[in-house]
Amino acid sequence: MNANSIIKYLLTLDKNEQQKVFNFLEEKLIIGSLTTQIKEDIKENRFASGKVCPHCKSNEVSKNGKYKGKQRYMCKSCNKTFTDFTFSPCYHSKKDFSKWLEYIKCMVAGYSIRKCAEIVEITVPTSFSWRHKILDALRLYIGTGHVSGLVEADETFFRLSYKGNHSKNALFTMPRKSNKRGPNSKKSIDEEPKKRGISKNQVAVMCALDRNGNIISELICNGRMKYKDVERLFKDRIEEKSILCIDSHKSYIRLDSNFDVDIQKIETGKFKKGIYHIQHINSYHSRLKKWMDRFNGVATKYLNNYMYWFKWIELFKTDKDSMKCKRLFVQSHTSYSNTKIEDFKNRKPLYI
Ligand SMILES: [Zn+2]
Structure with a gap:
């Protein structure tokens, strides 16, 4: 034959x-x-x-x-x-x-x-x-990466979670009352109204995208975001003369004077201001939230890893599956990383 x-x-x-x-x-x-x-x-x-x-x-x-x-x-x-x-x-x-x-x-x-x-x-x-x-x-x-040119940035929130911290760890005490699991518990996760009622029980993740496909996605703070958080994220990571499209959040207020970038504020409720908009970042966040749903709430100390995992999926989404496997294998085995199982329980959330 x-x-x-x-x-x-x-x-x-x-x-x-x-x-x-x-x-x-x-x-x-x-x-x-x-x-x-x-x-x-x-x-x-x-x-x-x-x-x-x-x-x-x-x-x-x-x-x-x-x-x-x-x-x-x-x-x-x-x-x-x-x-x-x-x-x-x-x-x-x-x-x-x-x-x-x-x-x-x-x-x-x-x-x-x-x-x-x-x-x-x-x-x-x-x-x-x-x-x-x-x-x-x-x-x-x-790595964190950097952005340039026409950049869109916005923050999104995840519920603070101590999942997996208590078992087998006598030293750990819950900083707040545990969220009761019930038929409605899943709904409340990550669906808090944005910018209103932001509490210390939420973690802010800042994402920025440019038109060349670069992505930044980092945990920046616990609770309400301040100017210093935004500054820390963008320092040395946004090219001079870039145009940064953001919403009207007041934390961005001093960015244009301290970072040589042109700030384009998109007022709340408006989607576009000529060619400037934050639709790409909004759609990135909605894909991210939808993707995260399958994990049923991730412990905050591992959230950064999930942000990078999704970022990686977005960066290489046009690759064929076999190419993706090869790339993920090679990239994750190139850096020298010595994670030990015994370090998991004492791990802390990684804010930038
Ligand atoms: Zn040596």
Whole structure:
């Protein structure tokens, strides 16, 4: 049987059967070559400007044989050994590389911790730690970023959540009464009226977009936003002479005098002022809120990771899925990030 006759035969199968063949081929061929490419790309990215020791950043590095098929290196400066994956999310993992790839695929699809655990066949705690190891590393890799030209900015709010802080941690005391879970509890999350009744029980996330596709999305404060919060976010992150479209919030008031940018205020209730508007940022926020709904409220200390995850999805939304998997894997394994499971419980929310 040759390829043509196989294809001819495949066309006679129903959609379900064809899908099974497709999945098989994807698994066997695409994933196999993807694995090789990913490993090569991580190595190339990490050693982009010469071999570097992840422990002490020295360039005095030499090869030191292979262990379980992995190239080892030796640092002449600190005498420590390392591999291409030291201080990356899968460093120290006993699970196969294919499991990590499967997990990355689930993250590209935006699945919950539980759903990822079911698909990859790992426990929920493992799924949780993989998620935040990957996101911590990705956050380091893509960074806050900067914007220029025609920029839209606005803030959005998430309910402060201490989810996951109390169990197994005797030192933790709730700073406020716990939100009772009930049939209406989900509705109240993230649906507080904007700019009215903002309390310390909310976290402000500031997002800014420009027309070149750059995105900033950061937790900036707890409760009502002040000028100093906005200043801290934009300092060195907005190019001079940019045009910044914002709503009429008074926290932006001194931006134009302190930052050489042209401020275009869009009055409350109005959507457009000639070519200036905040429709892109409003639509980014509504996509973000809709996407976050599936996670049923994220603990504030992990919210930043979710902001970066969504930012990443938006940055590469036009890529094909296989490209997205490769990109997410490589980018999250390029930076040196050493998240340890024991650090999770004492983690604090990351405000910029
Ligand atoms: Zn070293």
